[in-house]
Amino acid sequence: MSERTGKSRTLQALWLAVANLSSLSVTLVLQAILCRYMTTSEYGTYSQVLYVYNTLLVVFSLGLPKAYSYYLARVSPEEGRDVVCKLNVLFLALASVFSCFLLWEAAPIARWLGNALLAEPLRLFAAAPLLLMPVMGVENILIVYGKSHLVAVYVAVSRLFMIACVVLPVVVFGAGVSGAVVGFVLSSSVSCLIGLKLSFIPFRNVSRVKARLTVVELFRFSMPVFASGMYGFVIGSSSQFFVSRYLGVEDFALFSNGYRELPLAGMVIGAVAGVLLPEFSRMSAAGADSSQFVRLWKAAVVKSSSVIYPLSVFCCVFAPEIICLLYGDGYREAAGLFRIVTVINLARIMPYAPVLFALGQGKAFARAHFATAVLIVGLDLWCVMAFPSLRAIAVIATACTLCCLFMLMMTTARLLRTSLAGLMPWRMLLIILLASAAACAAARLTVALTGMTHHLAVVSVGFAVCLLLYVPLSLRAGIRYVQLFGPVLSLIRPNRT
Template identity: 55%
Template sequence: MIVDVVTTKSPKNRTVLTFLLALANLMSFSVGIITAAILSRYMDVVEYGTYRQVIFIYTTLLVVFSMGLPKCYSYFLARAPIEYGADIVKLLNKLFFALSALFSIFLYLGADFISDIMGNELLVDNLRYFAITPMLLMPVMGVESILVVYGYGAMVLLYVFAGRLMMIVCTVMSVVVFDGGVTGAICGFVVSSAFSSIAGLWLSYWPFKRVTSYKSNIRIGDIMSYSFPVMMQGIYGFFIGASSLFFVSRYFGVEEFALFSNGYKELPFLSMVIGATSGVIFPEFSRMSGNGDDKRNFVALWRTVWYKSSTIIYPLSVFCLIFAGDIMAFIYGENYRSAAFLFIIVSVIGIVRVVAYSPIMLSLGLGREFANTHLVAAIMILALDVLCVNFFPNI
């Protein structure tokens, strides 16, 4: 393996990069909220629930089909000189193109099967319209990580802003202006994904445009060896994230699914803060691990990140617990005020999950242990969901 020669970022640069990445995550999350808020008002509950099911199916299966490869960008690029970066990106992109093709074929051919499992006939045609999306978005899943590794935080912000704005325009206009319903929303999502794909592929090689590139000695075997535990965690994470949504869709119907998918969402700022800090400290931990830094340096950086994150997350978590009903009604309309109890339940997570532990575990080669924690959680959640639908049938 290539040994890292990249200079470690200063704390000031890390803070600026984290702030820019947090803004990008805020934009990304805000677009999801804005789109959901508009579609909830212009589509009936069944159509909106179908749209949410399509997105749910994509995001959950994406964890499996991506095979943990998105984490490889930060890990391998942070350890290698920039002259080898373009070759590493090219290798990872080839793997993503192959996996995305398999994903798209699965969605198209398996639409009937998935529709039967989810108990919604409207999914068949809409999944087939959506099937091209993995081939558009998966090859650019690593673009933000690439730009973060080389300190292009402003470029990440611009890319996310343009992509999410295009998503709002295409998805919402298809429903509001052209009255396309759920199929129009899906087609609008696909069109916006095409724009994101073109821009993302170009930006993936932006950091290397003035660099003389060389072929790295990293092979597919090295990548798969690292990504396999991450892939297993992704599979377990698939069950963790999809289990409750599946049981609600299967046993309570599409209308209850719409209520559940709107209410049971993490705090608006939680993923923003955690995602930003993880995106910055993961390559930093990877550099430190490659350079053989003392473990006390890892702990010191971890504590700093935890303290700064908690000062933001804790007060806002309490606010959301108190005003959950008003927040749901303001975002989605009065029809979804009853989802407040779900929002209260998920808001408690913010008090516990302040900093993601994946960056430090994966950078230290503890991928197997990282995966095992998710295996235990997946087994517990599946078991509890089965008990709930049989003995306490209420979402």
């Protein structure tokens, strides 16, 4: 595996990370503003609208978005153009069904979630799938053809429009939930127009050639993805559903803001997954042996954990101040939920889907999620009946997710013909974790001794102290960030000749 290839992958991941950071920033800004200009009940209702959309999207997309990365990496650009056209038509048809479902079933969904005020916003939101689903593959298309920098531009522009369209009706006109939802739909129309344009940039001056890929083959690939997505939907939405139905809309708002995996960790994992799926697909088609997969896997694990671990530990230590800074003092109780879910980030340092789907083992991925889905639904139901508690539901969700990740780790080790000891760079992971914990503990002590109480001051000073301590600790422990992220640094500061 050449150094140039590794550099290209790292740069692609960098642009994806920038795109994800833009999306994360907009999400945090929107949440921070809406939490302050809406009542808890209104914000909870808006969160439920997005919750319904994101969960039903898994059902109506049928696992097809991953087909872009898998198949475009295996065909010529001429055939790739035909593949994109076929998938766009499929998504438009699925989006039409999705929109009609939201229109007709808004009232039953509202009753099911225990919030009568939810029906009207859902009907207003019904146009969003028609605008967003046809461009679901734009990011994957650009990644496959090495144009990840356009992904960053696309995400930044579309999210800026989202801020303007969602915030203005709420802040300026006091339009509440309905205004925010209508603004979201308007911003979706901008995303649709830009996304359709970008989808075909890689195919400029390329004649369309009919691909041998049929719709039947697309669905044959997507069905395991769809199945695992459905089980993942149950895993991700089960806790929110039981909180909404049995604990109320205000507790749902707390849970929605608090029980949220570290967004920056998701940003890193998303970037790694976006780059690795087409890469693993190419390697699988070329007949690469398991040692090559393991080598690439370990390199990606070290890079992702070197970013995720320090951030996860810091957020766990300073959770109350971070939550209050973002959402206000009314959401302080959510800090405990945030600490619980942060534990997942210590295990979710590698996306398992790319290697499993590239090796044609989508069913194994789906089986692990099925077992986890059954477990979490049963435990959540028992919890709300026996001892309804937000923290208990958070602990159940975290434990079940960790169980799923362990099963996927075992499956990956077996497929790559290695052991758990050989699959992960355990020693390096432990070093990064200990260095992070030591730096964050010292930063927390420093802040406590100064007597600071202002949330922004505590977070800022704590982060600065943590960084000043972590850098020398990581160097002494042998963590070489310059070597890990050399391609990124060379992009930021190119060599002068």
